[in-house]
Amino acid sequence: MAPVGVSIRVRDDHVVIDNGFLQLTLSNPEGLITGVRYNGVDNLLEVLNKEGNRGYWDVVWSEPQGSGIFDVIQGTHFEIIHEDENQVEVSFTRNWDPSLQGKLVPLNIDKRFIMLRGCSGFYTYAIYEHREGWPDFDLAETRVAFKLRKDKFCYMAIADNRQRFMPMPDDRMPNRSQKLAYPEAVLLTNPTNPDLKGEVDDKYQYSCDNKDIKVHGWMSLEPPIGFWQITPSDEFRSGGPVKQNLTSHVGPTTLAEN
Template structure:
């Protein structure tokens, strides 16, 4: 499947816009059969240009400019557009990693992360990987969060876009803090990107950022929500705008972004894995919104409050890798339906998901597939009020998260989580799990309560030996969940599925 999808992408010249297709490209894509032997055009190698204050990655499809040593994305050149990012903004307000933090008991501080040191990690024709680091020391106490932060940016040969990830590390000798949010933000050109897509049924022409200014809107109950009274597009009069309208649950938050119609160009943020996100599969996060702005949210307290804010005490070591995520750029020919770009972005998202974990990040803190483990099994439910026999847990959500009480994964925000959905017979497979200690958790649609496997599951990197009849990297589990009798319902309105839609 992966190779088939990759061939489809390659047949569109990686959607790099170098060789435009004629005709209805969207229909061509939908009609393409699985036996295509289309050969991709050869791509130039990746080139790195280091200047006094900037560094440029260029693979002939896209050109990405970053500040040096700050690691702020100041420009993205693609398909004849000199910069996809908002050129009216200051360079520090275009494409950046940021966080919101506070000292224990202190006030919150917003911080656009500026590197103080720049290194070239990999430089070949196949790949360039750059590092922009900010190192903490006691002289910075109260000014910067007590973390060493290493921001990475990667460009590959033939890839229509670039990747980014970061490594955050806190040493036990350092003071404590709370981390309310961290993310990547991209602010695109408002004269180019005016159509937003986050799902098949959630896409539209968006208001201009000017519509949120005084005289064009009225503030509502909180700063993010406004009522348009004199928008630039009068058809939007009376409409409410609020970035939280476009939130999405982690399990569905794989690709979102914007389309420019002249020329037809797409800008997409693809997140291939949830392992580094906080709060599990049902946690809602922001996506894209008026700006035009696109976000990759890794950790936030939205919809949960202080309970979702990780607190790190003095004496507590911590390290976590956020990402990589992929910034994907695609284009279409004039005359083609620009909305095809959304269809193509979804295909590219599937390719990225099936390629996880990536083999190319250079950091040893990002384990490759052969360094990870798998858990396979089946889950059944016993509820004597429904049946004397075991009930197949069809569609159960099953996941690994740090050890804790049943349901504790919902507030877990320091470490990694791995989730899957059981098939119609209750079988599940959780693959590519980072080394570590986990509990297995589950819940089943239609049943009240949370399940937790009583024993801690340990994944150890690089070990394939058998201990007590179980392969260390591949646990096989048969789990039976006894529903709590105290929670038996006598009536039901709607269905128990934990989703916000109903």
Template sequence: MSATDVRVNVQDQYVIIDNGILQLTLSNPDGIVMGVRYNGLDNLMEVLNKEDNRGYWDLVWNAPGASGAFDVIKGTNFRIILQSEELVEVSFTRTWAPSLQGKLVPLKIDKRFVVLRGSSGLYTYATFEHLQGWPDFDIDEIRVTFKLRKDKFHYMAISDTMQRVMPMPDDRLPGRCQQLAYPEAVLLTNPINPELKGEVDDKYQYSNENQDIRVHGWISLDPPIGFWQITPSDEFRTGGLMKQNQTSHVGPMTLAVSTITFLI
């Protein structure tokens, strides 16, 4: 049976790319991943979250001397880069202007999403351009974040030796845990899965060295689905191969992180 051609349907608020295996729904013109349909499941993303809090690019930046600002990157313009039977590539861009000084990072950002014929995955990459004369700034981190359905994805795998059944996000709420030395670390006192009682949950304990971050993600047993973050290379990372970065953690969440510190 031959693979289905890739199709794209552009609507006022949505861009839907479908190859017969996977259906990707993006907001128009924001470029936020609102839905991923696969293997009979209407949406792998957390449907309880708002549509703009499911899958997105984000960054942390600041003007020199100012405090850091968290920015979920939302495009203002959409266009189709390439459309054929074999693939569809779309672009969501946002360009800084002087009226946005202090509000948005001074960059021209182009987020791209690609779906191939016969593929069960999606590709995403971005370019960041700082034009001459634009203000200087510090940028600390750029990430791609996916928040999956908590009613489906319970088993997390970071490596051959780091994989397990995970706590639920509800286990980190008051009444089910005890706050420890810093906000990310809690003692599970009354988890939904009683076998996890007495354990400490801390997203940083699942960090890994850049050189070892290749494939990580989550598994659903019903239906049987794996959601995997695949890192094609280390060219976007800084800090060296032994620099540690986050991977996946309770949410269920999976990340691709470039932790950087420089002044532009």
């Protein structure tokens, strides 16, 4: 049976793209990823989180010699770029002007999402434009982040030889862990899985060289499904092939970071 075509429904506050395998829900006009429905699971993203804290593009930037500013990128305009039964591509844009100096990174940002017929995933990319004469700034990082359901995704894989059952996010709370030298590192003192007692959890343990970040993500045992971050090329990443970037970590969280 041939796969059904791709459809799109535009509502006042959400955009829903569906190809029969996968249904993607995006907030309108912000372009935040609020829902990923697949294989009978209404939402693979963490339903306990607010809609703005499930899937998103973000940026960390600063004015010269300034301190870093974390910004979840929220669009102000929605547009359908392409629509037919084989492919839907949508755009969420946020434009900069001088009245926003010091408040938002001086970039025009266009976040894109694409779904294809017969595909069990979706594509996302962004276009950043810094026009001549706009203020200088430092860009520490930009990324797309997905926060998955902790009641389903328990097994993480970032390479053939780096995969395991992971601690729960609750295991990092003060009643189950001890803070170490910096906030990202904790000693698991009373984890929900006793086998993990005495381990240190630190998201930087799971960093990889840019050249090695190909596929990483999480698996659910019930139902047996995975959520995978696939990197087609590392050319968009700065710092060269041996610079390390984050991948997946306790959350359960998966990132595409530059």
